[in-house]
Amino acid sequence: MSASIQRQRVCVLGSTGSIGTNTLDVIARHPERYDVFALSAMSRVDELFAQVMRWQPRYALMPDAAAARQLRDKLRDEGSRTEVLDGAQALADIAAHPEVDSVMAAIVGAAGLAPCLAAARAGKRLMLANKEALVVGGALFMQAVQQGGAMLLPIDSEHSAIFQCLPEDRSAWAQRIDHILLTSSGGPFRTRDPATMREVTPEMACAHPNFVMGRKISVDSATMMNKALEVIEARWLFDLKPEQVRVLIHPQQIVHSMVVCRDNSVLAQLGTPDMRVPIAYGLSFPERIESGAEALDFHALGGLSFEPPDHARYPGLALSWAAMAAPEGSTAVLNAANEVAVAAFLERQIRFDQIHQLNEQTLAAVHPEAGDTHSLEGLLALDQRARAHAQQLARGLAP
Numbered sequence: 001m002s003a004s005i006q007r008q009r010v011c012v013l014g015s016t017g018s019i020g021t022n023t024l025d026v027i028a029r030h031p032e033r034y035d036v037f038a039l040s041a042m043s044r045v046d047e048l049f050a051q052v053m054r055w056q057p058r059y060a061l062m063p064d065a066a067a068a069r070q071l072r073d074k075l076r077d078e079g080s081r082t083e084v085l086d087g088a089q090a091l092a093d094i095a096a097h098p099e100v101d102s103v104m105a106a107i108v109g110a111a112g113l114a115p116c117l118a119a120a121r122a123g124k125r126l127m128l129a130n131k132e133a134l135v136v137g138g139a140l141f142m143q144a145v146q147q148g149g150a151m152l153l154p155i156d157s158e159h160s161a162i163f164q165c166l167p168e169d170r171s172a173w174a175q176r177i178d179h180i181l182l183t184s185s186g187g188p189f190r191t192r193d194p195a196t197m198r199e200v201t202p203e204m205a206c207a208h209p210n211f212v213m214g215r216k217i218s219v220d221s222a223t224m225m226n227k228a229l230e231v232i233e234a235r236w237l238f239d240l241k242p243e244q245v246r247v248l249i250h251p252q253q254i255v256h257s258m259v260v261c262r263d264n265s266v267l268a269q270l271g272t273p274d275m276r277v278p279i280a281y282g283l284s285f286p287e288r289i290e291s292g293a294e295a296l297d298f299h300a301l302g303g304l305s306f307e308p309p310d311h312a313r314y315p316g317l318a319l320s321w322a323a324m325a326a327p328e329g330s331t332a333v334l335n336a337a338n339e340v341a342v343a344a345f346l347e348r349q350i351r352f353d354q355i356h357q358l359n360e361q362t363l364a365a366v367h368p369e370a371g372d373t374h375s376l377e378g379l380l381a382l383d384q385r386a387r388a389h390a391q392q393l394a395r396g397l398a399p
C-alpha cells in the first residue's frame with residue numbers, strides 16, 4: 001500500500017444483508033485501509049449485535065425503536081461503547097456525518113433514498129447497491145450528487161462492469177458510447193414452461209442460478225423486474241437515453257455487461273459471479289484491491305452464450321421503457337408497485353404471475369403530479385400513493 005493512502009471511515013447501511021455482509025468481508029481483508037464507523041439493520045437484531053461486537057463501530061442504527069432498544073440492552077450487557085440510534089432520520093444523519101468518508105448504500109427498496117440523498121449532498125464516496133433509490137430519485141438524486149460533489153460508484157454488478165469499461169473522465173462518456181448491453185442471467189425460470197408460472201413458490205423464485213441475494217432482488221431477477229430497474233438505473237448513472245440501454249440474456253453471468261462504442265468496438269468486463277469484485281472496486285476506486293473472489297478459469301469455462309430476452313416470458317421488462325416514456329415520476333410509481341407486489345408474493349398473498357399484473361395496472365392508474373419529483377417529500381408522497389393503490393389491487397387478487 002502506498003504511504004499516501006488515507007484510511008476511510010465507512011458507514012454500511014443495510015449491513016446485515018447480502019451486500020452488507022459481502023462489504024464487511026472485503027473490509028476485513030484490508031484492516032489498514034478501512035474503519036467501520038456505522039452499521040445498520042431493520043429487524044435482525046442478533047445479526048447486527050454480532051456485527052457490532054466484531055467491528056465496534058461508533059454507531060449502530062435501527063429505524064425501529066423496539067428493535068433498537070433490544071440491541072441497546074444486549075450491547076449494554078456486553079459493555080459495548082457503540083451508541084445505538086433509532087428512527088429513519090438517524091440513517092440520513094449518519095450517512096452525512098462529517099466524520100464519514102464513504103457510505104455503502106445497501107438498504108433494499110425506496111427506504112434507502114433519504115440516506116442516499118443525504119450522503120450525496122454531503123459529498124461522500126457513495127457506493128450504490130440500492131438501485132431502487134436511483135429509480136425513485138432519478139434527476140433529484142443525480143442533482144444531489146453533482147451539487148454535493150459526491151463520488152457516485154456503482155455497486156450493482158452490471159453497472160460496475162459498465163463503469164469499469166469507461167474512462168475515469170466522465171466528460172468523455174457521451175462521445176464514446178453508442179449503447180450499452182446489460183447482461184442478465186434470465187433468472188431461475190429462463191427455460192420453465194410459461195404456462196406453469198402460476199405455480200411458482202417464493203422458494204423457487206428465490207433460487208437464483210448464480211448469486212445468493214436478498215429475497216426481494218431474487219424475486220425481481222425471476223420476473224426480470226431486476227433488469228427493468230437496472231435499465232432505469234443505467235440511464236441515470238451514465239446519462240443515457242432510454243433507447244441506449246439494451247438487455248441481453250447471458251445465463252453464465254461471466255460477462256457482467258458491455259459498452260458498444262461509436263466505432264462498434266465492444267468493451268466488456270468479465271469475472272466470476274461474486275459481488276465482492278464490484279464492492280472492492282467501489283471501496284478502492286481508482287485503485288484495485290484484493291476482493292476474495294476466485295479468478296476466472298478460462299480453461300474450465302463450458303462456454304458463454306447470449307440470447308435476446310423473450311418479452312412474453314418476461315412482460316415486466318418492457319415496463320422499464322414505458323415508465324421512462326411516461327411523465328417524470330412514473331419510475332417511482334413502478335418501483336413502489338413492484339415492492340408491494342413482491343412483498344405480497346413472498347407473503348403468499350398473490351401468485352408469481354400476478355406481480356406483473358399489479359405493476360402494470362398501478363403504472364397505468366397512478367399519475368405523478370407536477371412537482372412530485374422536485375423534492376424528497378414529493379417523491380415519498382408519490383411512493384405512498386402508488387403503494388396504497390398497489391395494496392388495494394393486491395387485496396382484490398386471489399392467490
Ligand SMILES: NC(=O)C1=CN([C@@H]2O[C@H](COP(=O)(O)OP(=O)(O)OC[C@H]3O[C@@H](n4cnc5c(N)ncnc54)[C@H](OP(=O)(O)O)[C@@H]3O)[C@@H](O)[C@H]2O)C=CC1
Pocket residue numbers: 013014015016017018019020040041042043044045063105106107108109111129130131132155156157211212213214215216217275
Ligand atoms: N444481493 C446482491 O447480490 C445485490 C443486491 N443489489 C441491491 O442491493 C440492495 C440490497 O440487496 P440485498 O443485500 O440483497 O438485500 P437484503 O435483503 O439481503 O439486505 C437488505 C438490508 O437492508 C435492511 N433493510 C431492509 N429494509 C429496510 C428498511 N425499510 N429500512 C432500513 N433498512 C432496511 C436489512 O435489514 P435486516 O437484515 O434487519 O432485514 C438488510 O440489512 C438492493 O437494492 C438490491 O437490489 C444489487 C446488486 C446485487
Ligand SMILES: CC(=O)[C@@H](O)[C@H](O)COP(=O)(O)O
Pocket residue numbers: 156157158183184185186187211220221222224226227275
Ligand atoms: C449480482 C447482481 O448485480 C444482480 O443484479 C444479479 O446480477 C441479478 O442478475 P439477473 O437479474 O440478471 O438474474
Ligand SMILES: [Mn+2]
Pocket residue numbers: 156157158230
Ligand atoms: Mn445487478
